[in-house]
Amino acid sequence: MSLFSRAIQKISTGLSRTRQRFLGGLGSLLTGRKVDAELLDELEATLIQADLGVHSAVKICDDLRAAAKDGRIAKGEEVIDFLKNELKTYWPESDRSISYAESGPTVILVAGINGAGKTTSIAKLAYQFHSEGKRVLLAACDTFRAAAQEQLTIWANRIGCEIITGSEKADPAAVAFDAVSAAKARDVDVLLIDTAGRLHTQDHLMRELTKIRDVVRKQLPAAPHEVLLVLDATTGQNAINQAKAFLAAIEATGIFLAKLDGSAKGGIVVAIRNEVNLPVKFIGLGEGYDDVEPFDPETFVEALFA
Amino acid sequence: MFESLTNKFNDVFRKMSGRGRINEANVRESMQEVRTALLEADVHYDVVRKFCDDIVEIALGTEVIESLRPGELMIKIVHDEMVKLMGPADGQIYYVKPGPTVIMMAGLQGSGKTTTCGKLAKFMQKGDRRVLLTACDLQRPAAVDQLEIVAGQVGAEFFKTEGETNPVKVARKAVTHARSTGVDVVVIDTAGRLHVDEEMMKQAEDIAKATNPHQIFLVCDAMTGQDAVNSAREFNERLELDGVILSKFDSDARGGAALSVKAVTGKPIKFMGVGETFDALEEFHPDRMAGRILGMGDVVSLVEKAQETFDVEEQEKMQAKMAKGEFTLTDFLKQMRQMTKMGPLKSIMKMMPGMGGQNEMLDSIKGDEVGRMEAIINSMTKAERNEPGMIDIHRRRRIARGSGTKPEDVSGLVKSFTQMANMMKQMAGMGVRERMAFAKQMASPGGMGAMASGGMGKVKGSTKMGKVNKRKLKQKNKRKKRRR
Incomplete structure (x- = not known):
């Protein structure tokens, strides 16, 4: 019960903070103004500073310009609704949900570059599933980085879910194999597989990731049911290359956008959607295991200008 | 990118030729591509704007149009200015005598502080220095264990206080411990923190106040986007940084964050992390970085x-x-x-x-x-x-x-x-000359061959390249003589 009320409080303070920043930022930029060249320039600057990239920012501003030209929008205040509608079509409801296994364990493979926030994000997802009453198993396949398995074990204990670890420097694919066997045997609902951080340019490490995926698939043909790429919200244009590489190696199905509680806007996900068509599923907003929310395009648009 | 930049410049100036003088509008037009290049490399919007304005001014003062290859000359101006902005190179760690030299690391979560601590320790140990690592990240689960393992891997000493929950106290004790055991350098690893987190930034200030570090380094992910300026500025204001270490530089990121961070903090970029192993730490080279941002290669x-x-x-x-x-x-x-x-x-x-x-x-x-x-x-x-x-x-x-x-x-x-x-x-x-011609023929237009042939002879990087080539040619000549 106390947890529940805390969550509500968290969401409402979070929202009011967003709202205030939103009114302060975009409000002053848009209120009482005509949609003209000057305003569009300022909007373009804002979008670029939110890491949307030149290409995506220009594309959106072109759409706005066209809308202004044929009278669909005229006042500054209308811009925000226009953007919301436009960006909502980027992320339809359907691809924001998790695809569960029809029967047996749902396997979620989580990957990303070093320091993106994979382990913390997994803890958040585990907590989410756990509090929905699902039986959760974690697989600590980061056998490379010092104390990575310990880090996930601490989370597992805090949340109260099970975990499979391997010996240090063990083959991560072997740990994944054990984890899937255990998931099947113990009849768990969700298996979350943590992997070592790797730069997308390291071919051998990307191949290792493919191998983990293949091992999982061999044991459970429909698995992994979700492959999440954890992306640091502060990442710039390089995130497009990351998305491409993880898509190629393990057919990523969605993005977990971590560290969105800073001042970075994570606008790169717009460019990623444009270029490689990878949807955002979750956002991370802090270091606690309950600091996770499903991605909401409307709030995202508001936050872009906050 | 580099090629498209050069082509764009050449196009604009070709259109102008015969029409007399170069004017601001012309140069501005040619700068559009530079602007896009910089933004795509994640240089901050405001930094780009200021930079482009400066370039226009400099270009107007030079005889760009007189030059046979105005495009190349413009690139050179852009490149040189960028080097100036990011330089001077300063890969020094300043040690105090008597020791221990206290170094504090700070940065956002996941920027690579702990790994960089290990790399830095390895780097400093080269001079037979005794390095002590201490973990003041009591936030992230198992962060202390991680640093302890890292210390073991690089052969550095390690200090922790069992059961202590206040990082300020841990830091203070570590420095005292370092003093009494006579180590040369103590590196304080801190928890990753968001620059907008008031409580955590205050804690970082407190650690700095309690330990009086001789040098404070910000670890910055080379892949950071536009927000790099915000975090770097805040960290610099709170901690008076001495330098920046760029991490994850072995990725394919163009690394515009380097330019942004230098521009807003004015603090030198000291090193860059270039791999997973602990010896993968290199000195920062502004000229190479400029080339990389412009896509000129290295x-x-x-x-x-x-x-x-x-x-x-x-x-x-x-x-x-x-x-x-x-x-x-x-x-x-x-x-x-x-x-x-x-x-x-x-x-x-x-x-x-x-x-x-x-x-x-x-x-x-x-x-x-x-x-x-x-x-x-x-x-x-x-x-x-x-x-x-x-x-x-x-x-x-x-x-x-x-x-x-x-x-x-x-x-x-x-x-x-x-x-x-x-x-x-x-x-x-073939003879040496023929071989050169052959190699040039093999290289794509504007590629390695064109660079070496002196298209941009005055750019620092390619001058060095020229020297290296000459040295190589000499070697080859010697070899030829020996064969005869």
């Missing part, structure tokens, strides 16, 4: 890397073999192995001028090519390696089975080896 690094990796004597032997047409598959494998010692093929290619923007082409280079070639060659008999011509369909099948490849892969390898061997034989027979 020829100097490439040549240095090659010189580090390749054994000169071995190379001479190979040359002689090539000249006589005795180059075998075994030699070929040796060469390939040396190549891969320089790093993954893709990252080597990326350092070539003109290759920076060719993402698709780079994507097509598979890193496992070399491994596969190695497997194939290893599955051949000695006779087959010396005389690939003898490999018939039966042998081909056996080799494919042995190496886990397809027979087509085997014949593909033999074919490209034969082509290469022929080409080398041809080249070895």
